[in-house]
Amino acid sequence: MKINGGVRFVENGITQSIRAMHVDSELISISNENVAGFDKVGYQRKDAIVSSLTEFLGVHGLSTTRDDKIGRIALSENPLDIALAAKGYFQTESDEGIKLTRDGRFKLDREGNLLTLDDSRVLSNTGLPIKLHIVPHDLNQIKINERGLLSVFNPQTNKLEGVAYLGVVDANGALVMEPKVKQGYNEFSNVALQEEFINMMPIIKNFDANRQLFMIQNQNLQKVISQLGSAT
Secondary structure (H helix, E strand, O other), X not given: OOOOOOOOOOOOHHHHHHHHHHHHHHHHHHHHHHHHOOOOEOOOOEEEEEOOOHHHHHHHHEEEEEOOOOOOEEEOOOOXXXXXXXXXXXXXXXXXXXXXXXXXXXEEOXXXXXXXXXXXXXXXXXXXXXXXXXXXXXXXXXXXXXXXXXXXXXXXXXEEEEEEEEOEEOOOOOEOOOOOEEEOEEEEXXXXXXXXXXXXXXXXXXXXXXXXXXHHHHHHHHHHHHHHHHXX
């Protein structure tokens, strides 16, 4: 006995053109999001992944991944602005759970809790929220070394006293042993505008080509319908 199998896919051109334009629109949207994130602290550009079945699945065949290359690091005047010169993420905790971010713009509340700009708690390498036992009037009395050890100056002992290590982890949640923490710096996005615009050009051209095909096919279909109507 011989069994033959296969997949037969038949579809009209108008549907294919619409699906292709939908995919191109989504790809352009991803590039636009990267361009909009160019000046955002901690933003990592998105890379579009086009599967081999996208031609048939449309946008359902698209997915994205994050580019984890280090972004542009710039000097800041705030001692609680922290950048990572290595791959990794700060751990933060809010009512929605634990999140990872490369946005190291932190602040202190009156109780000495280290918080993000949206009031999420910054976690240590032990997974606990970081809380300073001394709340200094001058933020320059807070020091953070390359390994992420946060210390605060105690005026009674005239010494720096360690508080906790920043919890820096990789995308899988494993601790990064050498995070290369830079105090007083911000890391902006890793987006290269020129590259984004260059990558967008063939997508825009492909969208225009599919739009022209759609218009031609639509006009031909209208002619056929009108001729069939006149024939009756």
